[in-house]
Amino acid sequence: DVKVTQSSRYLVKRTGEKVFLECVQDMDHENMFWYRQDPGLGLRLIYFSYDVKMKEKGDIPEGYSVSREKKERFSLILESASTNQTSMYLCASSPGTVSQFFGPGTRLTVL
């Protein structure tokens, strides 16, 4: 089975802190994604990576950056966390044009 893991299930940070959310997949997938999920809005794509060191902006990249130094790991970085970044963050991976496989999510609260 495909396994996508995220470093934390719950995270509480303070405004202005730098936050790292880590995602690891074990199936050698080329594509990896970061979404945020908010009530009534579904999932919105933040960033996408189709190869090591490659990244593309999604719908809502402002306030976020990403890093993909190794194929299996895709990190989401909040340079200076703000309260409006309180959300559920979901990582996914995909081998191509088939379904994406999702991690369990990280619920981030910024105080």
Place this chain on the structure above:
Amino acid sequence: AQKVTQAQTEISVVEKEDVTLDCVYETRDTTYYLFWYKQPPSGELVFLIRRNSFDEQNEISGRYSWNFQKSTSSFNFTITASQVVDSAVYFCALSGGPFRDMRFGAGTRLTVKP
């Protein structure tokens, strides 16, 4: 622009009832993919089905069935004889091909009461 609408925010049924979750989509692409995902209380999205735009055959998998109608731009999901374990948030999604173009609906929260 691509858009997915799930008009039903919440649905509550009693166990063994049939329930249909609606999904309406908008796209200008001639080739596209439609998906349904389930998000149980644990939070992890579970893939249920993928359909491409050239395959309008309805699909049945156990108690689950999907009705894809291009004429009405709909991809509805029916659960027959619902069970408490079906309680979850269900998302419909649309992709134009490259996954960066994937759009999710707002989700429908289904509660199945015993």
